[in-house]
Amino acid sequence: MKTDLVHQYYVDGKWMDAEETIDLKSPYWGQVIATVPQVNKEEVAKAIESAEQGAQRIKKLTPLERSEILEKVSRLFKERAEEAARILASEAAKPLTAARAEVERTIETYKFAAEEAKRITGETIPMDAAKSGKGRVAFTMREPLGIIAAITPFNFPFNLVAHKLGPAIAAGNAVVLKPANQTPLSALFTAKLFEEAGLPAGALNVVPGKGSVIGDVLVTDSRIKMVTFTGSYEVGLSLKEKAGLKKVTLELGSNSAVIVESTDDLDDVVKRCVQGAYAYAGQVCISIQRIYVNEALYETFLEKFIAHTNSLVIGDPLDEKTDVSALISEREADRISSWLEEAKSAGARIALGGKHSGAMMEPTIIVDGSEELSISCQEAFAPVVNMTPYGSFDEAIKLVNDSAYGLQAGVITTSIHQAFQAVHEIEVGGVMVNDIPTFRVDQMPYGGVKNSGSGREGIPYSVEEMTELKLVSFKL
Incomplete structure (x- = not known):
């Protein structure tokens, strides 16, 4: 599928040609789908200069004017939803049904941002x-930070971009956005919609390129007041060490767990767990990776899990019936294959799947594997x-907590006492009672503890992260 986007980068309200370009290949088809820019250090420096001017322009807009821009972006996404979904299927190998669901969430996320403005x-x-405050009145106000650097991943390239741009613009900030190397087309498409919606020049700048080339420029430049990053723990840790006194929000990785203790509908629980494990080939930060089931x-x-997994359709992301397509x-896929070999050598058994061809990996179930x-x-x-399997509920909670990560966890139980025990004792940013950890809606606080990051996303919470609190005091 050859895309018809104009593959330039976006700075100061203009579409620019980069000195260097690369061919972008589809993870599923292996064919070139676009030629995309790769900005260098000088070009990203110009983007930051543009954002300086853009920050002054967007700060002067009223909350209503910023809200109307975000509302229009939401509306434009709705009008072009199918086009956006096919971009996702093309550049990220996201099955079309899942791609459409992401675009629906993106529409809603910008709507939330418009309201929050x-x-x-x-x-x-x-x-x-x-005692010493007599004769004084005071109030607080929230002001935009200025320029925010947003670094986004490949797995939700529309909606996770929306989680950076939506609150930043709602609060009156300018943004320099560096999308993931494999998914720049969605970010450039988003920039076109913001341009059409009337966002002031310089308030959004999109700079596709290698993190190793331009990442340090974004993180260390003193004009950048905040870095918001979604990606791996290793990159996030390096970024935080270099950022100095900038605000930093990190949404990092996880190996999310679900406890299945008791239920009145095991078939529904199995269906939800299969969905949480294999949606978008498991390339979700809160994808189910560990399942702890009461031994009874x-x-x-x-x-039942094997039977339901066997019913999944594996194939072309543009096929309406496809459930699972290629890894990025x-x-x-080679990395996971080496991990599976390690597991087998250690005595674990592959109950289903385990094979891969190119970037295609079969849905896989491991049993008898150690922590x-x-x-x-x-x-x-x-x-x-x-x-x-586990014996006691206390043991299950201990197994969940035996992790360097702590993003979200799920607990399936018919006992309110066990539910609250899990809420209080599981060390994660979000506990989903009687649901899978993969559940998320876009206005809720979202983020983790331990190596899963710091700060919270979710539109109202991101707005707070992306503003500075100012105190005003009057002596009467």
């Missing part, structure tokens, strides 16, 4: 509650789950 408020401070349910659960690259295996303790980002 009109709700940015401060509070009145009772100064005379202190384990054999039945495993049997053949290199990722020390790479496939369990590291982030797989692939269609692989490690399934383990």
Whole structure:
């Protein structure tokens, strides 16, 4: 599928040719689908200069004017939803049904941002509650930071970009956006819609390129006031070390777990867990990677899980029936294959799948695997789950917490006491009771603890991260 986008980068409200370009290949077809720019250090420096001017322009807009721009972007996405979904299927090998669902969420995310632009408020401070505060009134207000550098991943290249751009623009900031190398087309498409919606020049700048070339420029430039990053733990840690006193929000990896303790509908739980494990080939930060099942349910659960997984359709992302398509690259499939070999050598058994051809990896189930295996303790980002029986609920919670990550977890139980025990004891940013950890809606706070990152996304929470609190005090 050859795309028809104009493949230039976007700076100061203009479409620019880069000195260097690369051919972008589809992960599934292996064919060139576009020629895209690769900006260099000088070109990204010009983008930051543009953002300086853009920050002044967007700051002068009223909350209503910023809201109307975001509302129009949401509307434009709705009008061009199918085109956007096919870009996702092409550049990211996201099955068309999942791509459409992402675009629907993107429409909603910009809608949330449009609404939030009109709700940015401060509070009145009772100064005379202190003895020395008599005769004073004070209030707080929130001001935009200025320029935000947004670095986004490949797995949700429309919606996770929306989670950076939506709140940043709602709050009156300018943005320099560096999309993932494999998914620049969605970011450039987004820039076109913001241009059409009337965003001031320089308020959004999109600079596709290698992180190793331009990443340090974005992170270390003193004009950048905040870096918001979604990606791997290793890159996030390096970024934070270089950022100095800038604000930094990090949404990093996970090896999300679900506990299946008790349920009145095991078939529904199995269906949800299969969906959470294999949606977008497991390339979701909160994809189910570890499943802990009460030993009384384990054999039945495993049997049903295998049967439901076998019903998934693997193939072309543009086929309406496809459930699972290619990983983002053949290199990722090779990595998972080496982890599976390690697991087998350590005595684990592959109950289903385990094979790959090119970037295509079969949905895979591992049983009898220890917690020390790479496939369990590291982030797989692939269609692989490690399934383990347990005896007591306390043991299950301990197994979930035995991880360097802590993004979200799921707990399936008919006991309200166990539900609250899990809520209080599981060490994650979000506990989904009677649901899978892969659940997310776009206005909720989203982020993790431990190696899963710092700060929170979700439009209202991102707006708070992307503004500075100012106190104003009057002596009467």
